[in-house]
Structures are given as structure tokens and as C-alpha cells.
Amino acid sequence: MHIGPGFLSPAVWASTAAVSGAALAASLAVANRRLDDRRVVLMGVMGAFVFAAQMVNFPVLPGTSGHLGGGFLLGILLGAPLAIVVMASILVVQALVFQDGGVEALGANVLVMGVIPALVGAAVRRLWRRRAGVLADIATFLGGLAAVLIGATAVILLLRLSAALPGSVSLWQAIGVMDLVHLLIGAVEGAASVAVVRFVLKTRPEAVFAGAGSRMEATSA
Amino acid sequence: MTKANRNTLLVGLAAAILVAGVVSYFASAQPDGLEKTQADLRADAPRHGGVEAPPVAFNEYSLKGLGEGFWANAAAGVAGSLLVLAILLGVGWLIRRRGETVKTSPDSQDAA
Numbered sequence: 262m263h264i265g266p267g268f269l270s271p272a273v274w275a276s277t278a279a280v281s282g283a284a285l286a287a288s289l290a291v292a293n294r295r296l297d298d299r300r301v302v303l304m305g306v307m308g309a310f311v312f313a314a315q316m317v318n319f320p321v322l323p324g325t326s327g328h329l330g331g332g333f334l335l336g337i338l339l340g341a342p343l344a345i346v347v348m349a350s351i352l353v354v355q356a357l358v359f360q361d362g363g364v365e366a367l368g369a370n371v372l373v374m375g376v377i378p379a380l381v382g383a384a385v386r387r388l389w390r391r392r393a394g395v396l397a398d399i400a401t402f403l404g405g406l407a408a409v410l411i412g413a414t415a416v417i418l419l420l421r422l423s424a425a426l427p428g429s430v431s432l433w434q435a436i437g438v439m440d441l442v443h444l445l446i447g448a449v450e451g452a453a454s455v456a457v458v459r460f461v462l463k464t465r466p467e468a469v470f471a472g473a474g475s476r477m478e479a480t481s482a
Numbered sequence: 483m484t485k486a487n488r489n490t491l492l493v494g495l496a497a498a499i500l501v502a503g504v505v506s507y508f509a510s511a512q513p514d515g516l517e518k519t520q521a522d523l524r525a526d527a528p529r530h531g532g533v534e535a536p537p538v539a540f541n542e543y544s545l546k547g548l549g550e551g552f553w554a555n556a557a558a559g560v561a562g563s564l565l566v567l568a569i570l571l572g573v574g575w576l577i578r579r580r581g582e583t584v585k586t587s588p589d590s591q592d593a594a
Contacts, residue, residue, distance in 0.1 A: 262516045267528025293577045301574030302487045306494030309567040313502035316543060316559055318509040325518040326510035350569045354562060357535045360542055364533040416516060426525045438522055442515040465490055 262330065262416060262443075263355065263370055266363030270423040277419065278368025284376045285349050288342035295343060299468035303461075304339055308347040311335065312354070319449065327446030330374050333408040334454040336382020337389060337401065338461055338469055344382060348375030373415045378408035382454075390470055393462060398455050405451030406444070413443035495567065502559030506543070507552050 269277075296304075311331030318326035331351075335344035349371050355361035362370050385404040388397045417435045420426050426435050462469055483491075513521060520526040539546060540558050548554035 262514065264516070265528070266532025266534040267530050268520075268532065270530055289577065293580055296574055296578050298483065298487055299490075301571060301578065302483075302490050304574055305567045305570040306490055306498070308570045309498035309563040310494055310501070312566045313498040313500075313506070313559060313563050316502050316506035316509060316562075318512070318514060320510045320512060321515070322518075324512055325515060326512040327515050328509075346573065347570060350573070351566055354565055354569070358538075358565065359540050359558065359562065360535050360537060364535055366532070413515070417519075420520075420525065423530065425529050426523055430523050430525075435519075435523055439515070439519045442518060446515050464493075465486065468486075468490065 262374060262412065263352075263362030264366040264373075264416060264419070266365065268363070268420060268423060268425045269366050269369055270425075273419050273423045274363075274365045274369060277372050281349070281368040281371040281376060284345055285371070288345040291342050292346060295340060299465070300339070300343070303465060303468040304343050304347055307335060307338060307461075308351060311347070312351050314453075315351070315355075321445045322442060325442055327442070327449065329450055329453055330378055330409060330412065332375050332378030333382040333385075333405045333450060334457055336379040336384075337386045337454065337458050340386060341379045341383035344379035345371075345375050348379065369416075369419055373412040373419075377412050377415060381408040381411070389458065389462065393459070398459075401455045401458060402448075402451035405454040406447035409443050409447030409450050410440055413439045413447075495563070498563040498567075499560050502563045503556040506559050507555045 311329070311334070314329045314331060316328070318328045321327045332344060332348045335347050338344075339347065352362065352367060352370050352374065356364050356367050356370070381404050385397070385400050388400050414436055417426070417432070417439050421432055421435065512518075517526070537546065540561075543558040543562075544550050544554035545557035545561070548557060
């Protein structure tokens, strides 16, 4: 879902860059309360894994593919601030090293694939903190679907605001085409998120919910 | 580093390298959801001045000089995963260090 170079107007890419920049700055400012060694390692490893997963496009409708976003999953496992830091890092590497997404569109891409899904994921995180189970599974599936659809709709709005959609197409038509494809991609995102969250919570529960900032490991590295 | 952290690092990195280096080679080459939507709506031509990063070492997800095959993709996937890991461990370490010097926690004297 990376917005490529040349689709956003200067007003749109500049304002989305300002919003994402502010979100990233705020995330970095509160992140030190959340970090111990376990979380630094989990954050790094999950970042590498999400980068990897984004390379695997799976077929959806004829002539179309999709790939995981990962921001929602990270929001559950790390909370919104760290998830935003991870997604911003991935998107910067993708844009600058692999020409994936426009450089000027970085702020918009961080917004739709980082900030928005991370916030949805952070809401679902509360459920997992209380109790793992069917309810948390269902909320994770639906949350992943919702995060993708909200992001997809936001992309269409940004393209419309940038006058990058033909005038003959109504906003609702465009959202319909975009969201129909992303309904399927979102279902995969939701299902994959359930599987990964379950696995990580089973193997490293104390790295996911580490009593926010109260516990610093005395013997570091 | 504790044993649990080392295991997480090794298992996570192995999974990332397997997915980015091997599985991704078999990924669908069809346009993604946004590209398909833009093509369907006849909105796939750039309309503003945009900036694409120069292909210094990689042509998209292919290491330059290795063509477009399995190994070019594998090198890009492994390099990208390691780069993201290195950036995040670096950022995480910097944030922690800053936190340690700000806080008056019992072990703050140990912070170099």
C-alpha cells in the first residue's frame, strides 16, 4: 500500500509529514519509559520480521496481490509509541534503499501504515493484557481488518485531496474499489496477527507486557 | 544479554531471514491493492513532482549486479532485515541510555 512518488500534492505530503513527524517525536519522547532489554530485542526482531513479511505478496483477486502491513500487530505487541518507531524505521529503509514508496510520500505512508494501525493495535492490546482467549482472538482479527480498511480509505482521501484521481470517479466509487480489494488483504492481516500475537505471547510474555517501565534489568547486555 | 533474549534474537532473525531471503522469492508479482486500484481508476500516472530514491545498491528488491533472480532477491531481503534490526537495536539502545541518565534509579550510577 506504499504511495509512490508523484501522486501527492505538496500540501498533502507536507501536512502528512508534519503529522507523522509529530507522532514519531511524541513516540520517541515517551519510549524510554517502556524500554528494557527484553523490549529492545523484541522491537528489533519484530521490525526485521515485519520488513520480511512485507516482501511476501500473496495473490488476492485476479491480477492483484497484497502483503501484510504489520503496524497493527506491532501495536498489540509493543504498544503504539514503539510500533510507530518500528514502522517509521521500516518505511524509511524501504523508501531510501529499495525505492519502495516515494521519498516525499514518507510522511503519508508512515501515517497510513504506521500511526493509524499502531493506534488500532494499541486498543486491542488492552484486551490481551487482561486475558488471552477467544475474545482477544476475535478482536484481533476484526481489528486487523479495520486497521487495513481505515488505512486504505485514508490513502484514497489523500489521493483525492491531491487531485490524483480522475474527476469522473466519485469519492465513494474510489473508496469502494480500494476497500473491496483491501477487505481480503485485511482479513489476511487479521488472521496473521492472531497467529503471531499468540506465538509471541506464548514464548516471551514478559517481553510483551513488562510492567511498563518499572522493571529495568540490572545486568544489561 | 540473557539467554531468553539471545534465543528471541536468534529465532526471530532466522524467521526474518527465511521469509525475506527465501519465501519472498515465491511472492506474487501482481500489482498490490493500491497499484491495482490506481490502474482501475486510471489514476496510475504521477501528477506531481515526486522524489524516488536513487538505486545505489539495490534495484528495488534486487541487489545490483546479480540480475533479477533468486540470489539478488535473497541478498536484498537479508540486507534489509539486518538493516532494520540494526537501526532498531541502535535506536532502542540510545533511548535507554537517555532514560538512564534522566532517571534517578538505583542503577543509574552504573550508566557510563
